[in-house]
Amino acid sequence: MYAAVVVEVDAPGLRQPFTYRVPESLQDGLAPGACVVVPFGKQTAVGFVVALTDSTPAALAEDAIKDISARVAGDGASLPPAVLATARWMAQTYLTDLAQSVRCVIPNAQAAHVVRRVALAPGWEEALPETSTLSHRQVVLALSNLPGHAATETQLSNLLGGVRVSSPVQILRKKGVLEDRWTVEPPRAGARKVRALRLLVNWDAAEDAAVAREAKAPGQARLLRALAAAGGGPVPVAEILAGAESTPAAVKRLEADGLAQTETIEVRRRPFKFVSGAAVPPMLMGEQEAAVAEVRKRLDSRQANASLLYGVTGSGKTEVYLRSIAETRRRGRTALVLVPEIALTAQVVDSFRARIGDRVAVLHSGLSEGERRDEWQRIGRGEADVVVGARSAVFAPLENVGLIVVDEEHEASYKQDSPAPRYHARDVAVARARATGATVLLGSATPSVESFYKAESGEWGFLPLRERALSRPLPSVDVLDLRELYKRGQPGIFAPPLLDAISDRLAKKEQMILFLNRRGFAMFLLCRDCGFTTRCPHCDVSLTYHAGRKLIACHHCGYEQRAPDQCPKCSGQRLRPFGIGTEKVEEEVRRLFPEARTLRMDRDTTLRKDSHLKMLRTFRSGDADILIGTQMVAKGLDFPGVTLVGVISADTALNMPDFRAAERAFQLLTQVSGRAGRGRKPGHVLVQTFNPEHESVAAAANHDYETFYRREIVNRRELGYPPFTRLVNVIAQDEDGREAETRLRRLSYHLTGEEKDAFGPRFLGGAGGDELAVLGPAPCPLSRLRGRYRWHLLLKTTDMDKLRTRLKEAMSLLSATDRSGLSLDVDPMSLL
Numbered sequence: 001m002y003a004a005v006v007v008e009v010d011a012p013g014l015r016q017p018f019t020y021r022v023p024e025s026l027q028d029g030l031a032p033g034a035c036v037v038v039p040f041g042k043q044t045a046v047g048f049v050v051a052l053t054d055s056t057p058a059a060l061a062e063d064a065i066k067d068i069s070a071r072v073a074g075d076g077a078s079l080p081p082a083v084l085a086t087a088r089w090m091a092q093t094y095l096t097d098l099a100q101s102v103r104c105v106i107p108n109a110q111a112a113h114v115v116r117r118v119a120l121a122p123g124w125e126e127a128l129p130e131t132s133t134l135s136h137r138q139v140v141l142a143l144s145n146l147p148g149h150a151a152t153e154t155q156l157s158n159l160l161g162g163v164r165v166s167s168p169v170q171i172l173r174k175k176g177v178l179e180d181r182w183t184v185e186p187p188r189a190g191a192r193k194v195r196a197l198r199l200l201v202n203w204d205a206a207e208d209a210a211v212a213r214e215a216k217a218p219g220q221a222r223l224l225r226a227l228a229a230a231g232g233g234p235v236p237v238a239e240i241l242a243g244a245e246s247t248p249a250a251v252k253r254l255e256a257d258g259l260a261q262t263e264t265i266e267v268r269r270r271p272f273k274f275v276s277g278a279a280v281p282p283m284l285m286g287e288q289e290a291a292v293a294e295v296r297k298r299l300d301s302r303q304a305n306a307s308l309l310y311g312v313t314g315s316g317k318t319e320v321y322l323r324s325i326a327e328t329r330r331r332g333r334t335a336l337v338l339v340p341e342i343a344l345t346a347q348v349v350d351s352f353r354a355r356i357g358d359r360v361a362v363l364h365s366g367l368s369e370g371e372r373r374d375e376w377q378r379i380g381r382g383e384a385d386v387v388v389g390a391r392s393a394v395f396a397p398l399e400n401v402g403l404i405v406v407d408e409e410h411e412a413s414y415k416q417d418s419p420a421p422r423y424h425a426r427d428v429a430v431a432r433a434r435a436t437g438a439t440v441l442l443g444s445a446t447p448s449v450e451s452f453y454k455a456e457s458g459e460w461g462f463l464p465l466r467e468r469a470l471s472r473p474l475p476s477v478d479v480l481d482l483r484e485l486y487k488r489g490q491p492g493i494f495a496p497p498l499l500d501a502i503s504d505r506l507a508k509k510e511q512m513i514l515f516l517n518r519r520g521f522a523m524f525l526l527c528r529d530c531g532f533t534t535r536c537p538h539c540d541v542s543l544t545y546h547a548g549r550k551l552i553a554c555h556h557c558g559y560e561q562r563a564p565d566q567c568p569k570c571s572g573q574r575l576r577p578f579g580i581g582t583e584k585v586e587e588e589v590r591r592l593f594p595e596a597r598t599l600r601m602d603r604d605t606t607l608r609k610d611s612h613l614k615m616l617r618t619f620r621s622g623d624a625d626i627l628i629g630t631q632m633v634a635k636g637l638d639f640p641g642v643t644l645v646g647v648i649s650a651d652t653a654l655n656m657p658d659f660r661a662a663e664r665a666f667q668l669l670t671q672v673s674g675r676a677g678r679g680r681k682p683g684h685v686l687v688q689t690f691n692p693e694h695e696s697v698a699a700a701a702n703h704d705y706e707t708f709y710r711r712e713i714v715n716r717r718e719l720g721y722p723p724f725t726r727l728v729n730v731i732a733q734d735e736d737g738r739e740a741e742t743r744l745r746r747l748s749y750h751l752t753g754e755e756k757d758a759f760g761p762r763f764l765g766g767a768g769g770d771e772l773a774v775l776g777p778a779p780c781p782l783s784r785l786r787g788r789y790r791w792h793l794l795l796k797t798t799d800m801d802k803l804r805t806r807l808k809e810a811m812s813l814l815s816a817t818d819r820s821g822l823s824l825d826v827d828p829m830s831l832l
């Protein structure tokens, strides 16, 4: 038996799986996906089996093939078949090597957590020579006294008073007395033992008891409900007391009444604290009911399928997710929930924990390595049947996945930019669903044009939620024309109607959000004498001025320098900030409304872990009046106290050089508007712009996605953009701009067979419907980044399979240097 193994070591030469022989002792139960240890050069490496065969690979001489050394045991060590199938799909779809795709789906640095122990081998007594030395017998004796008869060499050495054991171990291993055992283990964090509370009665009885106590002992009632919400516990006492705002006396009382008991448990690191939430599921509205019924039907079919859950903001998509998850679990299957960002993860996880309890695992990049490992292993052990996480959670080692939810499916953060494979988690989710016959639910109030088109054309199901919860009206939106204001002379950052609205809300003690999609103080420093602007020495962008830190910084490469006092070019004294950022907005608010309590949320103020969450909690608790921020504040947050949203400028988003600019602007404006009026009081939105007639602004002001979509889909059809074509963006980066361009020209030549001087689209084929347009090579809109010039070749096709074949062939004709200097982005989300 032979195995193709992808080793975890990532190096340019290691693009293909390696072949190893499977010794007889390891053949039993070995399947693709298994984690193994293999000899690799002079060392050993951890790898994953991707295929097994019976015959010797033709190209290899039998004696050149080495044996797999061992299998790695442990929870979550190996990849579920569905995840391996997904990796294969990715390699094909995104034109990467299987090895790269497998490395993308395995947990971070698995090798670093693989522990090697020596253990007494079965039948060691017979294998131990009569004549063995004292040191050999000491090793055997020490091991036989240990649980599992195994220890790492370091432990063994410590047990024997610090003597070196590697040589006796090696000899005993050769004689078959000892064997190696490899397991994957989480980094040691020292599990803590704490007191925890567990409910002794079922949900209904807890609710009855809570109702009975509500009047006289509200603390006990809250505690009962919080416990029930956590799935009955056990929940650490300290956490649940804080969450339910209750007292140790209430715990004693519940114990005395036989409703709950305390016990000691070991707690692992927990990424999020327990929070009590709305434990009682709200009633479903008509459309929600219909959506859940459809999901039920689809789950029962056990066929892979996908549906767009198109729900206006506040229509209760989350409730549909929760009910669909409950239906999935009822059928004995598991659910994966993808959410776009860390902040959202925290919020979503809070609400999921409140309803589902502790069987939720969380995976996202904000976790520490240890936390991530813990969650991964819990999933591997089957201790979680719902996984909530950001992009890469789509590869979670869940077995038997029946439902995959992709919340806010239009979010660009689902796309991995680098390294390859440049995958889109939404598309990967649909592919993974195929491997297990799962139902995919893609939710959005502002779906991507591609997804809405798929739902409209019947490829996907369509589940609309057009009513808002409690029939709350959508916020009213007014567009403020900045051109008018500028005509009337020097305006400030805020147009008069926005200023009035801010003072009005401050007087009424209501909360508001001011949104601007640019952090920092000013776009750049501009010399009023000679026109000089501060630009990044490494990238083709201006340096943003940060007044607080007296810096000018590049938001692309991180370059920073002290802000100059005078113009570096003409030495003029009038080097002034131009354009505004969130920092400037905050300063203006403080100047104009000194009594207002402000919070600013952007990448500069949320660098520390948890600072984001803290800020959101401060705002939610009402300890701030105005939240100022970038798109971080636009997305998914639910603040019932907010009655006003001010968009300082809609224009940054509109003017991006990308065919998705209109879509992005519409999405952003709709999302940020949706933050107003989520409580009892109606919301109002004021949008400042120089482009009031732009279709994205007008449609967003009317909360009218469908009108926006109808117009945009016509544009896309005319210009031949997705969903009518698919794109591959080939990018060349080089310190030498001409080299980058030439490399792309060579690729273009191999693709089309034509020398090509003129830029512009080129249509090929015809008869077979094989249509390919090759655009460029041209400089990328962001033409220089980190000191490297960027050129791209944009390929548009109506037949992706053919293009893939052709592109592979063309790439194979390039020299290795050329090939490694190109990166392929299939279905790019950004053409910058």
Ligand SMILES: [Zn+2]
Residues within 6 Å of the ligand: 527, 528, 529, 530, 531, 532, 567, 568, 569, 570, 571, 572
């Ligand atoms: Zn100057």
Ligand SMILES: [Zn+2]
Residues within 6 Å of the ligand: 536, 537, 538, 539, 554, 555, 556, 557, 558, 559, 786
């Ligand atoms: Zn830069």
